[in-house]
Amino acid sequence: MATCDVLVVGAGPGGGNAALQCARLGLSTIIIEDHSEVGTPVHCGECISEIACDNLNLELPDEVISKQVNGIRVIFPDGTEKCLTERGYVLEKHLFERWIAEEAISAGANLHLNHKLTSMERIEENGKFSGWKCDGKGENFPISTKIVIDASGVAAICSKIVKIDEDNKLNSGGKVVAGMQYEMLEVPTDDYLDFYIWPKFAEKGYLWMIPKCDGRANVGLVTEDRPMAKKSLDDFIESTHFKDLEQVAPPWKNKGNPAFGGTIPISGPFENTHYDGLMLVGDAAGFTSPLFEGGSHLALKSAVFAAQTAFSAISDGDLSSNKLSKYSDLWGAEFPPYDKILRGKNALFELTDEEMSIMAKCFPDEMSDMGISGKAMVGFRLIIRKPSLFFKKIIPAMLAFGYSRAKYYGW
Numbered sequence: 001m002a003t004c005d006v007l008v009v010g011a012g013p014g015g016g017n018a019a020l021q022c023a024r025l026g027l028s029t030i031i032i033e034d035h036s037e038v039g040t041p042v043h044c045g046e047c048i049s050e051i052a053c054d055n056l057n058l059e060l061p062d063e064v065i066s067k068q069v070n071g072i073r074v075i076f077p078d079g080t081e082k083c084l085t086e087r088g089y090v091l092e093k094h095l096f097e098r099w100i101a102e103e104a105i106s107a108g109a110n111l112h113l114n115h116k117l118t119s120m121e122r123i124e125e126n127g128k129f130s131g132w133k134c135d136g137k138g139e140n141f142p143i144s145t146k147i148v149i150d151a152s153g154v155a156a157i158c159s160k161i162v163k164i165d166e167d168n169k170l171n172s173g174g175k176v177v178a179g180m181q182y183e184m185l186e187v188p189t190d191d192y193l194d195f196y197i198w199p200k201f202a203e204k205g206y207l208w209m210i211p212k213c214d215g216r217a218n219v220g221l222v223t224e225d226r227p228m229a230k231k232s233l234d235d236f237i238e239s240t241h242f243k244d245l246e247q248v249a250p251p252w253k254n255k256g257n258p259a260f261g262g263t264i265p266i267s268g269p270f271e272n273t274h275y276d277g278l279m280l281v282g283d284a285a286g287f288t289s290p291l292f293e294g295g296s297h298l299a300l301k302s303a304v305f306a307a308q309t310a311f312s313a314i315s316d317g318d319l320s321s322n323k324l325s326k327y328s329d330l331w332g333a334e335f336p337p338y339d340k341i342l343r344g345k346n347a348l349f350e351l352t353d354e355e356m357s358i359m360a361k362c363f364p365d366e367m368s369d370m371g372i373s374g375k376a377m378v379g380f381r382l383i384i385r386k387p388s389l390f391f392k393k394i395i396p397a398m399l400a401f402g403y404s405r406a407k408y409y410g411w
């Protein structure tokens with residue numbers, strides 16, 4: 001039977017980085033990926049902030065960067081535009097994920113493609129937990145490991161198998177939103193990511209134009225109205241300047257419908273993200289930013305915390321849930337308060353289109369650093385324009401934008 005210190009499940013950004021960090025710490029590491037290659041199908045708008053790259057010590061090679069961007073422009077229902085200026089990148093995300101996986105392999109990790117985890121059996125020695133026997137589809141199974149890092153994305157496979165928490169949010173009907181996009185050509189851009197908060201097309205979500213190199217762009221949406229996602233995106237394109245632009249399949253996709261996307265967990269971090277010999281990272285732990293649903297920065301960072309915790313647990317010969325609780329402490333101290341941001345998001349979507357647009361007009365043109373005086377000015381303008389709005393939780397809604405900045409893991 002193959003054996004290792006750490007088995008990482010899934011080779012997305014969370015899994016790739018978990019394997020890289022574990023291997024760098026000298027742990028024998030196996031990373032398995034269900035698909036036949038890393039990075040595809042892409043299920044991401046592909047943007048990541050410069051702050052995220054600094055925070056993660058990522059020196060992106062040129063080939064994974066499609067475009068450098070200046071920040072986010074939020075476009076409200078009446079067309080009012082406000083900016084969150086902070087630099088970042090639009091990636092060729094499949095190449096980015098492959099690069100991280102290759103870095104992990106160079107650091108000593110073993111990658112097994114076409115390997116799908118389906119079962120985990122607890123191993124005990126003298127009544128003490130000593131690891132997992134993992135099985136599934138793939139020629140290198142079964143694999144015996146001291147610690148499993150679940151980076152399986154929205155599938156959250158390990159917490160389903162092990163049932164670490166009966167109230168686990170995804171297992172007990174936690175919510176996901178649908179995301180879908182097209183690659184379009186000759187899309188005009190001034191190097192901002194355009195985020196349209198237009199509830200008529202994207203219920204409790206938003207639409208985007210994310211520019212890439214050579215005039216390419218991802219034009220897409222996330223919406224809670226999952227069955228209508230494709231129609232809503234088509235209707236949005238039909239009623240905007242995107243209407244006459246050509247839609248193409250992205251370079252990595254050579255058959256089927258050009259639309260691509262996936263689902264994103266939106267119920268927040270799981271109550272339990274660790275167990276005996278098990279840690280959940282990235283989407284598999286429910287880590288996404290509530291307003292704009294970015295998850296790569298959170299996945300990559302949670303992977304760092306999981307690797308550090310695995311190293312300490314294996315060094316001390318204690319793989320217990322109690323020992324691995326350090327992981328939950330680490331992300332809990334670092335990641336922004338999910339419920340608070342969610343309250344802001346909910347307050348935003350309780351507003352009518354007209355109210356949202358009035359609120360937007362009261363914001364300064366640059367929302368990235370409002371400060372106390374900026375927020376007071378917004379309050380003052382609201383009282384003058386529409387006093388009743390002042391009492392409709394506008395302040396939490398405003399804070400939700402602030403918490404969507406890169407320094408709060410928004411992207």
Ligand SMILES: Cc1cc2nc3c(=O)[nH]c(=O)nc-3n(C[C@H](O)[C@H](O)[C@H](O)COP(=O)(O)OP(=O)(O)OC[C@H]3O[C@@H](n4cnc5c(N)ncnc54)[C@H](O)[C@@H]3O)c2cc1C
Nearest residue numbers: 010012013014034044045046047117153179282283295296
């Ligand atoms: C349409 C859309 C647009 C988005 N845009 C952005 C954006 O612009 N910026 C941003 O930061 N975030 C964005 N996100 C969110 C982002 O894509 C995720 O948060 C991020 O990919 C999470 O990384 P992860 O490693 O946790 O999971 P994933 O990237 O989902 O990787 C999980 C991997 O595990 C594999 N896997 C699953 N089950 C098993 C199994 N049983 N055995 C083995 N392997 C398995 C999967 O095949 C997959 O490769 C977007 C999401 C969607 C759907």
